[in-house]
Amino acid sequence: MPKIVDEQMREATRQHIIHEAAHEFARLGFDQANINLIAEKAGIGKGTIYLYFENKRELFLAMLRFIAQTQLAAIRGALAQNGDLQTRLEQLFLAFVRLAEEESDSFNVYMSALYGVNRAFRTEATKLLRDYVAVIAMVLEEAQARHEIHIDDVDTTALMVLSLTESFILSARVLGQSQQSLMAQATRTAQFILQGLGTPLQPE
Amino acid sequence: MPKIVDEQMREATRQHIIHEAAHEFARLGFDQANINLIAEKAGIGKGTIYLYFENKRELFLAMLRFIAQTQLAAIRGALAQNGDLQTRLEQLFLAFVRLAEEESDSFNVYMSALYGVNRAFRTEATKLLRDYVAVIAMVLEEAQARHEIHIDDVDTTALMVLSLTESFILSARVLGQSQQSLMAQATRTAQFILQGLGTPLQPE
Amino acid sequence: MPKIVDEQMREATRQHIIHEAAHEFARLGFDQANINLIAEKAGIGKGTIYLYFENKRELFLAMLRFIAQTQLAAIRGALAQNGDLQTRLEQLFLAFVRLAEEESDSFNVYMSALYGVNRAFRTEATKLLRDYVAVIAMVLEEAQARHEIHIDDVDTTALMVLSLTESFILSARVLGQSQQSLMAQATRTAQFILQGLGTPLQPE
Amino acid sequence: MPKIVDEQMREATRQHIIHEAAHEFARLGFDQANINLIAEKAGIGKGTIYLYFENKRELFLAMLRFIAQTQLAAIRGALAQNGDLQTRLEQLFLAFVRLAEEESDSFNVYMSALYGVNRAFRTEATKLLRDYVAVIAMVLEEAQARHEIHIDDVDTTALMVLSLTESFILSARVLGQSQQSLMAQATRTAQFILQGLGTPLQPE
DNA sequence: TATGAATGAGAGTTCATTCAT
DNA sequence: AATGAATGAACTCTCATTCAT
Numbered sequence: 001m002p003k004i005v006d007e008q009m010r011e012a013t014r015q016h017i018i019h020e021a022a023h024e025f026a027r028l029g030f031d032q033a034n035i036n037l038i039a040e041k042a043g044i045g046k047g048t049i050y051l052y053f054e055n056k057r058e059l060f061l062a063m064l065r066f067i068a069q070t071q072l073a074a075i076r077g078a079l080a081q082n083g084d085l086q087t088r089l090e091q092l093f094l095a096f097v098r099l100a101e102e103e104s105d106s107f108n109v110y111m112s113a114l115y116g117v118n119r120a121f122r123t124e125a126t127k128l129l130r131d132y133v134a135v136i137a138m139v140l141e142e143a144q145a146r147h148e149i150h151i152d153d154v155d156t157t158a159l160m161v162l163s164l165t166e167s168f169i170l171s172a173r174v175l176g177q178s179q180q181s182l183m184a185q186a187t188r189t190a191q192f193i194l195q196g197l198g199t200p201l202q203p204e
Numbered sequence: 205m206p207k208i209v210d211e212q213m214r215e216a217t218r219q220h221i222i223h224e225a226a227h228e229f230a231r232l233g234f235d236q237a238n239i240n241l242i243a244e245k246a247g248i249g250k251g252t253i254y255l256y257f258e259n260k261r262e263l264f265l266a267m268l269r270f271i272a273q274t275q276l277a278a279i280r281g282a283l284a285q286n287g288d289l290q291t292r293l294e295q296l297f298l299a300f301v302r303l304a305e306e307e308s309d310s311f312n313v314y315m316s317a318l319y320g321v322n323r324a325f326r327t328e329a330t331k332l333l334r335d336y337v338a339v340i341a342m343v344l345e346e347a348q349a350r351h352e353i354h355i356d357d358v359d360t361t362a363l364m365v366l367s368l369t370e371s372f373i374l375s376a377r378v379l380g381q382s383q384q385s386l387m388a389q390a391t392r393t394a395q396f397i398l399q400g401l402g403t404p405l406q407p408e
Numbered sequence: 409m410p411k412i413v414d415e416q417m418r419e420a421t422r423q424h425i426i427h428e429a430a431h432e433f434a435r436l437g438f439d440q441a442n443i444n445l446i447a448e449k450a451g452i453g454k455g456t457i458y459l460y461f462e463n464k465r466e467l468f469l470a471m472l473r474f475i476a477q478t479q480l481a482a483i484r485g486a487l488a489q490n491g492d493l494q495t496r497l498e499q500l501f502l503a504f505v506r507l508a509e510e511e512s513d514s515f516n517v518y519m520s521a522l523y524g525v526n527r528a529f530r531t532e533a534t535k536l537l538r539d540y541v542a543v544i545a546m547v548l549e550e551a552q553a554r555h556e557i558h559i560d561d562v563d564t565t566a567l568m569v570l571s572l573t574e575s576f577i578l579s580a581r582v583l584g585q586s587q588q589s590l591m592a593q594a595t596r597t598a599q600f601i602l603q604g605l606g607t608p609l610q611p612e
Numbered sequence: 613m614p615k616i617v618d619e620q621m622r623e624a625t626r627q628h629i630i631h632e633a634a635h636e637f638a639r640l641g642f643d644q645a646n647i648n649l650i651a652e653k654a655g656i657g658k659g660t661i662y663l664y665f666e667n668k669r670e671l672f673l674a675m676l677r678f679i680a681q682t683q684l685a686a687i688r689g690a691l692a693q694n695g696d697l698q699t700r701l702e703q704l705f706l707a708f709v710r711l712a713e714e715e716s717d718s719f720n721v722y723m724s725a726l727y728g729v730n731r732a733f734r735t736e737a738t739k740l741l742r743d744y745v746a747v748i749a750m751v752l753e754e755a756q757a758r759h760e761i762h763i764d765d766v767d768t769t770a771l772m773v774l775s776l777t778e779s780f781i782l783s784a785r786v787l788g789q790s791q792q793s794l795m796a797q798a799t800r801t802a803q804f805i806l807q808g809l810g811t812p813l814q815p816e
Numbered sequence: 817t818a819t820g821a822a823t824g825a826g827a828g829t830t831c832a833t834t835c836a837t
Numbered sequence: 838a839a840t841g842a843a844t845g846a847a848c849t850c851t852c853a854t855t856c857a858t
Contacts, residue, residue: 006821010821026321027321028321029235029320029321029322030235031233031234031235031236032235032321034847034848034849035848035849035850036848036849044822044823045822045823045824046823046824046825046849046850047822047823047824047850047851047852048821048822048823048824050849050850050851051821051822055849055850056848056849056850107319108319108320108321111315111318111319112316112319112320112321114315114378115311115312115315115316115319115374116233116312116316117230117231117232117233117236117312117316118233122378126378126379129375129378129379130379133379156376156389159372159375159376159379160368160372160393160396162375163367163368163371163372163375164364164367164368167367167371167372167375168363168364168367168371170319171333171363171366171367171371172360172363174318174319174326174330174333175330175333175334175337175363185360189364192364192400192401193400195399195400195401195402196396196397196399196400197396197399198399238830238831238832239831239832239833240831240832240841243841248839248840249839249840249841250832250833250840250841250842251833251834251835251839251840251841252838252839252840252841254832254833254834255838255839259832259833260832260833434729435729436729437643437728437729437730438643439641439642439643439644440643440729442851442852442853443852443853443854444820444852444853447820452818452819453818453819453820454819454820454821454853454854455818455819455820455854455855455856456817456818456819456820458853458854458855459817459818463853463854464853464854515727516727516728516729519723519726519727520724520727520728520729522723522786523719523720523723523724523727523782523786524641524720524724525638525639525640525641525644525720525724526641530786534786534787537783537786537787538787541787564784564797567780567783567784567787568776568780568801568804570783571775571776571779571780571783572772572775572776575775575779575780575783576771576772576775576779578727579741579771579774579775579779580768580771582726582734582738582741583738583741583742583745583771593768597772600772600808600809601808603807603808603809603810604804604805604807604808605804605807606807618842622842646826646827646828647827647828647829648827648828656843656844657843657844657845658828658829658844658845658846659829659830659831659843659844659845659846660842660843660844660845662828662829662830663842663843667828667829668827668828668829
């Protein structure tokens with residue numbers, strides 16, 4: 001079965017290139033990142049990259065998709081466990097804190113793409129944003145089904161939740177807050193959201 | 205007083221360059237923006253830009269500062285009028301919706317700088333973030349002085365308010381929401397915040 | 409006799425590659441032609457070409473030789489039939505018109521090689537030129553033996569005849585003359601040559 | 613008048629670049645010629661070439677036009693003097709011999725363009741071919757006006773004359789004939805043409 | 817023998833910056 | 838002060854060729 005082995009090798013190399021590319025793109029941005037350097041760091045020849053990706057742009061997009069998958073998987077994982085809404089919102093918050101810490105490069109790349117000028121990159125980054133909203137909306141709907149809350153517009157509310165977790169965390173980090181101090185705010189933020197939704201505070 | 209006249213001329217030219225630069229940087233991003241084109245659009249010679257700005261980087265920074273001033277002035281203006289906290293939060297929300305619409309270029313430039321890779325740009329963009337938080341914190345403290353609310357950590361709360369306004373609005377716009385539908389959410393968002401802060405809903 | 413069979417197979421593959429190469433070289437020129445594409449069109453692996461030809465240059469030379477053989481065979485064939493000089497010159501002219509039409513790619517490749525910058529290619533293309541002259545010279549000598557004409561310098565005259573047929577036809581084609589209008593000039597050109605040689609016009 | 617001086621300087625530089633480019637293109641062909649090297653040989657910076665020519669292709673075309681002008685001027689000059697047709701045909705022949713010797717680079721570039729694969733280059737080279745034919749046609753018509761000859765199709769005849777001079781000379785050179793031996797054939801070729809046209813040989 | 821993945825030299829082109837005028 | 842011609846570093850991408858399988 002050399003075909004399958006080859007295919008696995010190829011996919012492994014692809015992933016490897018994407019990893020190095022992610023690092024460089026995060027460090028320097030799309031324009032300043034250097035294909036030669038990415039190849040060098042990946043331990044392959046300069047031309048080899050073009051056997052795996054059509055051009056620099058496609059490599060960047062592939063990397064964006066990879067980041068999106070990874071991040072979404074992490075967030076989904078954090079919300080997979082059962083529990084009441086407060087617990088799950090706390091889990092969501094903590095998951096984002098962890099991601100923002102461990103994958104800060106990815107977040108920078110993602111935000112740059114989301115608010116940058118390249119249309120294709122924005123489109124790709126927007127998909128992740130939509131996925132985040134969808135995942136949170138699902139959690140909210142489950143809570144609603146359990147009569148924990150009552151919401152009119154689930155999607156808008158989900159976006160508010162996302163702003164109070166992801167955006168809040170990113171801003172706080174930019175302002176210099178440590179991971180620890182951020183984690184300490186998980187409960188409080190979850191309470192803020194629940195109260196905001198009109199749900200009376202539940203005793204911890 | 206030729207000196208002063210000269211000084212005024214010089215400042216006017218500077219502002220003029222910054223304006224054209226803002227347009228190009230917003231349109232193309234820092235790397236893709238072309239100094240020659242900016243000069244041409246500003247109606248001055250290529251070399252002249254370097255009499256006003258040390259290099260491309262400094263021009264970008266000056267433009268960032270200009271954007272920050274303009275935006276902060278708009279937000280300050282929106283919060284200047286009196287009224288209870290709910291009203292002022294609504295005003296804040298509406299002000300951001302307007303800004304995001306009318307100065308969307310500036311927002312993109314600002315967000316790119318905030319989450320981009322250039323350290324100097326991040327530092328500058330962070331200042332604006334800090335200023336926003338400070339302005340909101342002041343509003344919150346005034347409300348607290350009037351016993352409308354009670355908050356422990358004013359700065360963190362201010363950042364939450366900012367996330368629920370600015371970040372929320374930007375995300376919503378990226379997802380395709382219109383200015384109108386956004387404006388319709390001002391009251392609701394303000395209520396969400398007030399409830400989140402533990403304040404019983406006030407009759408409108 | 410597997411050896412001979414193998415040898416035949418090998419020669420067949422070689423010819424096949426040359427054919428595809430001729431097409432690509434004629435279409436794009438030596439530099440722009442792509443070895444990978446030639447291999448693909450020939451239905452063989454990229455590396456296989458190098459088992460048949462040392463490098464791109466050698467492949468081009470082999471193709472030049474192939475073109476030369478084909479063309480010379482066509483011209484020889486046209487002159488093989490008997491007849492007086494006028495008839496044979498007409499045949500020569502018509503043969504070149506046909507070749508220029510049906511093998512215009514080959515002519516372009518040949519002319520590019522003849523007047524191009526690559527020394528090796530020029531040398532190869534010059535051989536064909538010499539062969540043409542030799543063939544024509546032979547015809548002239550036969551006519552001389554039959555006392556149809558009297559010439560001092562056969563080779564120079566042959567070159568003049570070649571210029572008035574091949575070069576004339578190629579130029580006319582570049583200037584847009586159709587195959588038909590060219591063919592109509594066969595008799596006239598032959599007469600021109602004969603008169604040029606000092607031979608009184610023969611009644612048709 | 614700095615404007616005019618500048619304009620003259622600019623034109624001088626342009627001509628200078630074209631000269632060096634002609635040399636390189638003749639030596640290596642379009643694809644192999646190196647813009648960097650052309651710049652270097654012209655004693656200017658690599659980027660400077662792009663202030664004078666949009667790209668490599670345009671530089672090549674400009675050079676083709678320059679060659680065409682130069683060659684056509686030489687041929688026109690040779691035919692300017694009065695004299696009977698025989699004399700003028702000899703002058704034409706000698707002019708081409710001289711050109712082929714002194715500007716052999718130009719001839720190679722021109723022929724490569726004429727029979728090469730690049731459509732734009734062919735179009736440009738064809739113009740020169742047309743001009744040659746036109747100049748010769750004019751000479752023939754003048755002779756006809758003086759009743760020296762009688763021709764039906766002037767253009768076709770002009771092309772025959774061109775083939776018997778330019779193409780003949782180029783072929784002869786490729787076959788190794790020296791300038792001297794070529795020059796010695798001027799009279800004979802002119803006679804060949806005149807006889808070919810049906811004109812009784814004039815006593816020298 | 818046949819293959820095609822991998823390689824890396826190489827080249828056209830852009831553009832921030834300089835500096836003579 | 839203002840200019841813009843000149844510069845050359847830098848970068849993406851192509852493709853002939855190699856070689857392990």
